Amino acid sequence: MESPEKVVAVIMVGGPTKGTRFRPLSFNTPKPLFPLAGQPMVHHPMSACKRIPNLAQIYLIGFHEEREFALYVSSISNELKLPVRYLKEDKPHGSAGGLYYFRDIIMEDNPSHIFLLNCDVCCSFPLPAMLEAHKRYGGMGTMLVIKVSAESACQFGELVADQATNELLHYTEKPETFVSDLINCGVYVFTPEIFTVIESVTFNREDRANLRRVSSFEALQSATRALPTDFVRLDQDILSPLAGKKKLYTYQTLDFWEQIKTPGMSLKCSGLYLAQFRFTSPHLLASGDGKKNATIVGDVYIHPSAKVHPTAKIGPNVSVSANVRLGAGSRLINCIILDDVEIKENAVVINSIVGWKSLVGKWSRAQADGNYNAKLGITILGEAVTVEDEVVVTNSIVLPNKTLNVSVQDEIIL
Ligand code: GDD
Numbered sequence: 001m002e003s004p005e006k007v008v009a010v011i012m013v014g015g016p017t018k019g020t021r022f023r024p025l026s027f028n029t030p031k032p033l034f035p036l037a038g039q040p041m042v043h044h045p046m047s048a049c050k051r052i053p054n055l056a057q058i059y060l061i062g063f064h065e066e067r068e069f070a071l072y073v074s075s076i077s078n079e080l081k082l083p084v085r086y087l088k089e090d091k092p093h094g095s096a097g098g099l100y101y102f103r104d105i106i107m108e109d110n111p112s113h114i115f116l117l118n119c120d121v122c123c124s125f126p127l128p129a130m131l132e133a134h135k136r137y138g139g140m141g142t143m144l145v146i147k148v149s150a151e152s153a154c155q156f157g158e159l160v161a162d163q164a165t166n167e168l169l170h171y172t173e174k175p176e177t178f179v180s181d182l183i184n185c186g187v188y189v190f191t192p193e194i195f196t197v198i199e200s201v202t203f204n205r206e207d208r209a210n211l212r213r214v215s216s217f218e219a220l221q222s223a224t225r226a227l228p229t230d231f232v233r234l235d236q237d238i239l240s241p242l243a244g245k246k247k248l249y250t251y252q253t254l255d256f257w258e259q260i261k262t263p264g265m266s267l268k269c270s271g272l273y274l275a276q277f278r279f280t281s282p283h284l285l286a287s288g289d290g291k292k293n294a295t296i297v298g299d300v301y302i303h304p305s306a307k308v309h310p311t312a313k314i315g316p317n318v319s320v321s322a323n324v325r326l327g328a329g330s331r332l333i334n335c336i337i338l339d340d341v342e343i344k345e346n347a348v349v350i351n352s353i354v355g356w357k358s359l360v361g362k363w364s365r366a367q368a369d370g371n372y373n374a375k376l377g378i379t380i381l382g383e384a385v386t387v388e389d390e391v392v393v394t395n396s397i398v399l400p401n402k403t404l405n406v407s408v409q410d411e412i413i414l
Helices: 018-022 041-050 066-080 094-101 104-111 128-139 193-214 218-221 234-242 264-278
Strands: 007-016 055-062 084-088 113-118 121-123 142-148 157-163 166-174 182-190 247-253 258-259 301-302 318-319 331-337 347-355 365-367 378-380 393-394
Touching: 007 041, 007 104, 018 331, 041 055, 041 066, 041 113, 055 066, 055 094, 066 084, 084 365, 094 104, 094 113, 094 193, 094 234, 113 128, 121 182, 121 247, 128 142, 128 182, 142 365, 157 234, 157 247, 157 331, 166 234, 166 247, 182 234, 258 264, 264 301, 264 331, 264 347, 365 378, 378 393
Parallel strands: 007 055, 007 113, 055 084, 142 247, 301 318, 318 331, 331 347, 347 365, 347 378, 365 393
Antiparallel strands: 113 182, 121 258, 142 182, 157 166, 157 182
16 A cells, blocks of 8 residues: 655744844743743644644744754654654745755655744644645645735735635735735645745846846846845745746635734734634633632633632633742733743733743732733733832833832833
8 A cells, every 4th residue: 555645844933033023022932932822832833733634744944043942842742743853044044945945854754745834823724624725726835815904914915816716816925005905824835846946036046146247237126136045035936926827826714813923912812822722622721710729711721830829810811831829819811921920919910921930019010901013002021020019010011130119101111
């Protein structure tokens, strides 16, 4: 009997220069490892990959230091019972260039299909259904797409697809004028032909670079003149030119989808993943009625090592990490509490992220109005911040190692 065709998955995790909008939280941990619903951001696409039939390997490609990922990669590999490898680029090669850079390793298992996923998107990752659709379409690649509001579409790749065949007809990356409310979700499946296509972009660039040496006029005209030949962007360099050539197809999700570029969006996505746990991992959701355990409202994750007073009231959308201590009468709503935090008696945390080893004193509050898209729409306490007793922090970002002994509002505390 012939062995089944193998599939591999690649998750693009970027690097330190890419996480700047995620500060101050990216000071401590690379953005892909920031916990959403108690699990590192990249854990969610990875556990979705586990559902792909005949998956042989998962690769994470990035330019973060290898040691930052080593521990996580070995633990997730054990948990998923799948080989997982972190592949470090020596420099950023772009979303397609990074894939191409490691083509020999990715093709070691001789896969028939390669999934490519951005790590900073939050969705239900309908990967097996996408693969089925991709095989039916018979093209080189299929991308996950979704309808969003016309106002927000310009933050993403906008596209037009054939309503009957789902072929990608037109693609523009973050256009200045509105093209379509159908956008690219950053989740793709390709046949290995993708490598030939990326290679041709590289070769064309080399040719143009040679030409430029003789024509300085062309150099002034070229929008891509500053790009090194091995830097290839999947969207501008591959998707746009291949649209309408019967190579690329779309698969539309009607489920949830968000992009995670800011701490505010990470709080929103933590809630979306917690809600999804009801169907995928109900054992990860806390329960309690205020008798022996704390009162739990809605979807809540509590790490087993956290010490929670039975009179605390927690939820909805709360994620409590390792070694956290929650005092008597504390109240937590819509927040992420990171490792080793202490929330003292009767303190309140609403619409906030509380950084590693921080302390929120008795009767104090960390709170915000909860506008995920506004700069100060959630309150963020960086690592090792102390909010003294009876101090109120509202709509503010506090950088690491600060002590607050007076209340603040709408401020960035440097
Ligand atoms: N390894 C590696 N190397 N990863 C990279 C590199 C690189 O040089 N450049 C970007 N990435 C990773 C990022 O970490 C992210 O996971 C993904 O590739 C895409 O990042 P960007 O290229 O910065 O694009 P974007 O996030 O602004 O937009 C893309 O994704 C949207 C969906 O979230 C585009 O494809 C949009 O069209 C799309 O709507």
